Amino acid sequence: MAQEIERKFLVSGEFKSLAVKETRITQGYLSSVPERTVRVRIKGEKGFLTIKGIGSASGASRYEWEKEIPVSEIEELLKICEPGVIDKTRFLVKAGPHTYEVDEFYGENEGLIVAEIELSSEDEGFEKPDWLGEEVTGDVKYYNSMLMKNPFKKW
Numbered sequence: 001m002a003q004e005i006e007r008k009f010l011v012s013g014e015f016k017s018l019a020v021k022e023t024r025i026t027q028g029y030l031s032s033v034p035e036r037t038v039r040v041r042i043k044g045e046k047g048f049l050t051i052k053g054i055g056s057a058s059g060a061s062r063y064e065w066e067k068e069i070p071v072s073e074i075e076e077l078l079k080i081c082e083p084g085v086i087d088k089t090r091f092l093v094k095a096g097p098h099t100y101e102v103d104e105f106y107g108e109n110e111g112l113i114v115a116e117i118e119l120s121s122e123d124e125g126f127e128k129p130d131w132l133g134e135e136v137t138g139d140v141k142y143y144n145s146m147l148m149k150n151p152f153k154k155w
Contacts, residue, residue, distance in 0.1 A: 059138020084148030
């Protein structure tokens with residue numbers, strides 16, 4: 001089983017000039033229950049099916065399985081997803097030996113910008129750039145699967 005360990009932060013400063021790559025992402029959820037979230041995603045020119053399990057007590061780690069599948073199949077699966085498709089641009093921003101994935105959301109989540117950093121252990125140290133804001137690791141309202149149900153604009 002694959003274990004994903006990541007920390008999540010709000011973004012409170014300018015980061016786009018530091019981005020080394022940006023990719024548009026559209027995703028929907030076939031299942032958004034925390035015990036087994038099933039996501040379909042078009043990321044640039046590729047399609048992915050991802051299954052995530054429930055998180056640890058800290059919210060920093062959880063089971064994740066992902067497989068690349070054709071975009072045409074993702075487009076079909078998006079038709080049967082739960083309501084509330086997520087639309088965002090992902091910016092990759094390097095900070096020391098790590099790369100932050102910074103998501104700028106659109107639509108009903110316009111105005112929300114969240115940064116995630118993947119780690120090899122929950123206690124691994126990492127650089128915190130000036131543009132990084134409040135940590136929201138483990139706060140379920142910032143999970144994409146929750147943002148499709150309760151969008152940022154409705155908070």
